[in-house]
Amino acid sequence: MSIAGFHEVRFPLxxxxxxxxxxxxxTEIVTTATGREERNARWAHSxxxxxxxxxxxxxxxxxxxxxxxxxxxxxxHGFRFRDRLDWTSAPGNAAPGPLDQALGTGDxxxxxxxxxKTYGTVFAPYSRPILKPVSGSVRVAVAGIEAVxxxxxxxxxxxxxxxxxxxxxxxxGAAVTAGFxxxxxxRFDTDFLEFDLSAFEAGAIPSIPLxxxxx
Numbered sequence: 001m002s003i004a005g006f007h008e009v010r011f012p013l014x015x016x017x018x019x020x021x022x023x024x025x026x027t028e029i030v031t032t033a034t035g036r037e038e039r040n041a042r043w044a045h046s047x048x049x050x051x052x053x054x055x056x057x058x059x060x061x062x063x064x065x066x067x068x069x070x071x072x073x074x075x076x077h078g079f080r081f082r083d084r085l086d087w088t089s090a091p092g093n094a095a096p097g098p099l100d101q102a103l104g105t106g107d108x109x110x111x112x113x114x115x116x117k118t119y120g121t122v123f124a125p126y127s128r129p130i131l132k133p134v135s136g137s138v139r140v141a142v143a144g145i146e147a148v149x150x151x152x153x154x155x156x157x158x159x160x161x162x163x164x165x166x167x168x169x170x171x172x173g174a175a176v177t178a179g180f181x182x183x184x185x186x187r188f189d190t191d192f193l194e195f196d197l198s199a200f201e202a203g204a205i206p207s208i209p210l211x212x213x214x215x
Contacts, residue, residue, distance in 0.1 A: 002159045003078055003131065003185055003215050007071075010080040010183060011052065011210075012064060017084050018055025021210070023048050045128065045214065048184055050081065052208040062195060065208060074191035078213045080132055080183035089117055089130075089179045096179030098141035103162065103178055106142065106170025113176050115160040130182045131160045131215055137181035138162065143174040155180075159215075185213040 010016075023046035030038045056062050072079060087093060089100035103113040115130040115138070138155035140147045140162055147153050152168035155161075162178065170176050189209035200206060 003213050005076060006078040006158075006185065006213070008080070008158060010082065011186070012061070012068065013082055015052055015055035015061055015065065016082045018057075019050045019052040019084070019210075020054050021048060021050030021083075022085070046126075047214070048083065048186075048212040049189070050083075050186070050210040052081075052210055053206040056206055056208070059197070059200070062200065062206065066193065066195075069188060069193050072188060075188050078185050078187040081186040081210060083184050087183070088181050096137065096139060096181060098139040098146045098179050099144065099177045100179035101177060103140075103176045106172060106174040106176055108169065108172045111164045111169055113162045113164075113178075115155075115162065115178060115180060115182075117182075129160065129215070130180065132183040132185050133157055133160055134181040134183065139179045141177045142168075142170045144177075186210040187213055 025046050026042040028040045028042050030040075032038065052065070056065060068079075085093075089096045101115070101117055103116060104110070115133055117128045117130055119126045119128065133155060135157040136149075138149065140149070140153050140155070142152075147164075147168065149155065151165065153162055153164045156163070160182075162176075164170060187210065189211040190207075193206075193208065195206050196204065
């Protein structure tokens with residue numbers, strides 16, 4: 001599924017590598033009269049937040065961010081962001097392989113499979129939708145055998161959907177797996193970038209908040 005109002009452009013990578021942030025969840029906790037807690041997850045999926053200001057070290061980079069912000073019209077348009085702690089399908093951010101992540105099981109008719117990354121293995125594994133894979137990075141296997149990109153399947157970098165071509169549809173019972181490099185779809189979380197150049201030159205870190213977008 002594509003994201004409305006999205007520019008297929010990546011936030012400056014060298015600045016992103018110095019950003020801070022991570023996943024956020026929304027949990028409702030109610031304490032009963034007996035002291036017991038009842039916990040309810042308000043969101044099915046986590047939402048990542050970042051502050052990219054930690055990656056800005058020079059006036060030139062600050063000017064680059066202002067130009068990027070203006071072209072996005074502040075919060076209006078989304079863009080790609082590389083999370084330096086979580087950007088491949090493989091454990092430890094290793095090079096992706098076609099067996100990294102399970103996408104589903106073939107039935108002989110299904111041609112579309114959405115990219116996903118699973119976290120955890122035992123208690124309550126979480127399956128995260130991957131909406132912005134990097135073009136050309138997606139590797140797919142059917143029943144453990146790698147398929148040929150462009151011939152057997154097409155991976156849409158704008159939506160994260162893998163589509164199998166006629167004659168290559170996964171047969172019933174065949175496991176479909178994939179490996180990939182991916183970005184996080186985000187937007188600026190402010191319509192006002194406030195910078196004090198004197199403070200910046202003295203070592204103060206500017207605030208450049210970003211928030212993950214959902215389809």
